Structures are given as C-alpha cells and as structure tokens.
Amino acid sequence: MSNSPIPVIVNGAGGKMGREVVKAVAGASDMTLIAAIDRNPDLIGKDIGEVAGIGEMEIPITNEMESMCAFAAQQKELPVMVDFTHPDGVYHNIRSAIAYGIRPVVGTTGMSAKQLKDIEEFAEKASTGCLIIPNFSIGMVLLQQAAIQASKYFDHVEIIELHHNQKADAPSGTAIQTAQLLAEMGKTFNPPEVKETEKIAGARGSLAEENIRIHSIRLPGLIAHQEVIFGAAGQIYTLRHDTSDRSCYMPGVLLSIRKVLQLKSMVYGLEKIL
The missing domain is CATH 3.40.50.720 (NAD(P)-binding Rossmann-like Domain)
Known part of the structure; x- marks a missing residue:
C-alpha cells in the first residue's frame, strides 16, 4: 500500500x-x-x-x-x-x-x-x-447481529424505522437490509392467527421478505432510528438503535x-x- x-x-x-x-x-x-x-x-x-x-x-x-x-x-x-x-x-x-x-x-x-x-x-x-452501505453505524451492525440471534427463538417480528422528514425513500435501506438478514435464517415469520383486514391501506406497514412487516415514520426532529420487535407468549423483546448525531x-x-x-x-x- x-x-x-x-x-x-x-x-x-x-x-x-x-x-x-x-x-x-x-x-x-x-x-x-x-x-x-x-x-x-x-x-x-x-x-x-x-x-x-x-x-x-x-x-x-x-x-x-x-x-x-x-x-x-x-x-x-x-x-x-x-x-x-x-x-x-x-x-x-x-x-x-x-x-x-x-x-x-x-x-x-x-x-x-x-x-x-x-x-x-x-x-x-x-x-x-x-x-x-445502507448504514455506516457500528451500533446498527450490532443490532442486526442481535436480531439474527433472537430470530432463532422468536417466530414473530416486526420492524419500525424512524427518520427525518427529508428522507426521500421508504422503507429505509437499513430496515430492508435487516429484514433480508432475518429472511436468510430460512424461516417464515409471523404465522397468521386471523384473517387481517386493513381499513386504511398500508395500516399494517409494508410487507418485506418472509412475511416481515416494516413500518416507516417520517418526522422533523428525528435523525435515524430503528426498532426490531420480537413477540412470543407472555413476552416482548425489543432491540433499538438511536442516532443523536451524524x-x-x-x-x-x-x-x-x-x-x-x-x-x-x-x-x-x-x-x-x-
């Protein structure tokens, strides 16, 4: 070099x-x-x-x-x-x-x-x-790795991503990548319990790979934030990463x-x- x-x-x-x-x-x-x-x-x-x-x-x-x-x-x-x-x-x-x-x-x-x-x-x-690189934060990489580990034990998961209201694309590339990483585990998440009906289109968010839902929020005051929420009988496991400065x-x-x-x-x- x-x-x-x-x-x-x-x-x-x-x-x-x-x-x-x-x-x-x-x-x-x-x-x-x-x-x-x-x-x-x-x-x-x-x-x-x-x-x-x-x-x-x-x-x-x-x-x-x-x-x-x-x-x-x-x-x-x-x-x-x-x-x-x-x-x-x-x-x-x-x-x-x-x-x-x-x-x-x-x-x-x-x-x-x-x-x-x-x-x-x-x-x-x-x-x-x-x-x-959808996200340059080391903390986000660690969140995704933790989510992969959790997905071995949870069958239900949804992703919420929150960004400033000047972001042009939704869902964020990071949220899409997180869903892709979970999908690579080789299982289909969120087995249906009931037949769902959206009274307003998009109420349940966007549907990514392996039946994983992504919800996008755009508001002034936010920078970049993501939650991966796992659910099972009697418990919720939440992983969250927040950006306070670029x-x-x-x-x-x-x-x-x-x-x-x-x-x-x-x-x-x-x-x-x-």
Whole structure:
C-alpha cells in the first residue's frame, strides 16, 4: 500500500451527511479531499470548507460530476467517491465513477434490486471495488447481529424505522437490509392467527421478505432510528438503535474508504468489511 493520501471526492457534499464526510476526510491523515460535488444551485462555487464549518479549503463546490471524475482519474493514487445524494441519481453516479476507475462508497439508499444487481455485475466486470452501505453505524451492525440471534427463538417480528422528514425513500435501506438478514435464517415469520383486514391501506406497514412487516415514520426532529420487535407468549423483546448525531457514521465511512481500495467487486453492508 502507498503512503500517499487517498484522493476522495464527496458527492452530495453540501448536504448534512456530506458536510460530515468532508470534515471527517479533512481530519484523516491518510486522505485528501480533491473535489466536492453538489447540485444545490445555492452552493455552487462556494468553498466546501466554509460550508462544512471548518474554514477555507480552496475547493469550490461544483455540479460537474463528469469533469471531477475525469480529474480524479488522473490522480497518482486510486481515488474514492463517497456518495450521499438522492435515490434518483445514485445509480448513474456509481456507474460513472466505476467507468472512470473510481471506487464508490455509497450511503445513498433507494436503489432497486435490479439496479444493485447491475452495479454488482458492472463492478465485477471492471474489477473495481464498490461498497454499498445502507448504514455506516457500528451500533446498527450490532443490532442486526442481535436480531439474527433472537430470530432463532422468536417466530414473530416486526420492524419500525424512524427518520427525518427529508428522507426521500421508504422503507429505509437499513430496515430492508435487516429484514433480508432475518429472511436468510430460512424461516417464515409471523404465522397468521386471523384473517387481517386493513381499513386504511398500508395500516399494517409494508410487507418485506418472509412475511416481515416494516413500518416507516417520517418526522422533523428525528435523525435515524430503528426498532426490531420480537413477540412470543407472555413476552416482548425489543432491540433499538438511536442516532443523536451524524458524526456516529464517520468511523464507518472512513473505514469504508480504506477498505474499498482492497476490493475488486461490489460488497453490500458494513458488516462484510468489519
């Protein structure tokens, strides 16, 4: 491995998560921020360091992703793109980055199963590392591992995820991933006791794999929260993870930036690289 710093592009740099990533990368001795991309017209041309609250960095925010990818591809060291943007554009962002030989680390959720499969095949063909991480929190990984253990003993489970009201996709990628992990246990949950009737469509939440229900809440004042609730005769077992500050994701983001350089294909989930 080279001792030179890892060149990093932050896509969605002006957003709440993007600004945290900028601060984390700026504080990491083995990384250097080379570009900040955001499509908010009010931020174009502004210095990303000032926007992130850490002082001038002489890196203006741009919305020219293709140009920044071409610039990054010319760097001596392999570059990484961290993406916290929007479900509408993340698929294109990942494809573009891989085409330029840039390793994507993606926290944006909302892609379809078909899009994920296409990215997996594209990264494999290009022998380029790509990390898709629904949740960068170590605490969430531990919650999911505890849920897998509990699912061996409980047949009834539902998931509640709570996020701020600026989140565009529902259910959250983390909740979907949690349901997928439980489904991999090879059992069907929540055997019916009665024939249910929804008087209002969606009252019972969305139906994920193996009959697991996911309920989504969107309110100002929330950041990111998840409960996995198991039930059995005479008892309830609740696992909950709460985010109080977005800085909790940054150790996972920095770890992912370092690890993606060692990969030659797509990996889904933080637990796969811990």
